[in-house]
Amino acid sequence: MRLPKFGPVRFRWTRPLGGAIRNATVSRDGGRWYISFCVEDGEAEAAANGKPPVGVDRGVAVAVATSDGGLDEREFVTAGEAARLKRLQQRLSRSLRVHGRTRGSKRRDATRAQLGRLNARIRARRADFAAQTAVRLVREHGMVAVEDLRIKNMTASAKGSVEQPGRNVRQKAGLNRAILAKRWGGFLLKLEHAARYHGAKIEKVNPAYTSQTCNACKHVASESRKSQAVFRCVACGHQDHADVNAAKNILAAGLAVTGRGDLAAGPSVKRQPPERLAA
Ligand SMILES: [Zn+2]
Numbered sequence: 001m002r003l004p005k006f007g008p009v010r011f012r013w014t015r016p017l018g019g020a021i022r023n024a025t026v027s028r029d030g031g032r033w034y035i036s037f038c039v040e041d042g043e044a045e046a047a048a049n050g051k052p053p054v055g056v057d058r059g060v061a062v063a064v065a066t067s068d069g070g071l072d073e074r075e076f077v078t079a080g081e082a083a084r085l086k087r088l089q090q091r092l093s094r095s096l097r098v099h100g101r102t103r104g105s106k107r108r109d110a111t112r113a114q115l116g117r118l119n120a121r122i123r124a125r126r127a128d129f130a131a132q133t134a135v136r137l138v139r140e141h142g143m144v145a146v147e148d149l150r151i152k153n154m155t156a157s158a159k160g161s162v163e164q165p166g167r168n169v170r171q172k173a174g175l176n177r178a179i180l181a182k183r184w185g186g187f188l189l190k191l192e193h194a195a196r197y198h199g200a201k202i203e204k205v206n207p208a209y210t211s212q213t214c215n216a217c218k219h220v221a222s223e224s225r226k227s228q229a230v231f232r233c234v235a236c237g238h239q240d241h242a243d244v245n246a247a248k249n250i251l252a253a254g255l256a257v258t259g260r261g262d263l264a265a266g267p268s269v270k271r272q273p274p275e276r277l278a279a
Pocket of ligand 1: 214215216217218219233236238
């Protein structure tokens with residue numbers, strides 16, 4: 001393949017294209033180069049698949065929780081990798097302290113490259129999981145209700161932090177939130193793209209109080225969220241995994257939207273009315 005300003009480059013096909021190339025993008029991640037093609041596949045959007053709807057919570061305790069009780073718990077970083085990440089980061093910051101930021105150091109460059117490769121591997125693993133999860137969801141469901149990211153960010157900044165932690169802790173929490181939001185945004189893009197080809201509809205709902213609302217009796221109380229993983233309603237005693245309870249509320253909100261819209265008479269809504277999910 002011939003690139004402007006670079007000339008001919010060689011690359012390895014990792015998957016068939018299945019369409020006419022429109023354009024190509026070259027990117028770099030952790031010392032590896034990637035080329036991606038935008039293709040016109042001539043496929044029209046698939047007709048509604050008629051499958052039951054589902055709500056999805058981007059779990060705090062788990063990677064993805066669904067309203068049907070599905071919990072996809074997984075670690076993307078092994079214990080060994082976490083230890084290695086820490087070691088490399090320490091080595092890097094030590095060498096910055098000793099040698100300063102401007103003076104070159106071969107060893108520092110090597111550390112940085114190792115760190116980059118490790119981070120790229122973890123990122124690729126996460127992206128893989130997101131892509132597979134997205135396809136699975138739109139294959140098995142006619143409507144997928146998810147949190148609207150923009151609204152979440154707004155409520156989070158207005159509310160501030162609940163536990164009022166120290167300044168550093170809060171900064172770190174803000175950074176973590178930003179990273180989580182970015183990942184969730186990437187997942188939503190994959191989900192929306194996959195939905196087009198599998199006849200599913202993505203419904204973005206206001207996430208306010210989805211984690212504090214009891215799905216059984218609709219009572220709202222932050223005290224009902226006992227921990228990262230446990231929801232126990234202070235009003236009715238209903239208990240569920242906290243992320244699954246949230247996913248059920250997200251589904252209910254999604255159904256409330258589609259109930260007024262074009263899915264109102266669709267089989268997916270009839271098959272799984274919100275009342276049934278209360279149990
Ligand atoms: Zn309740």
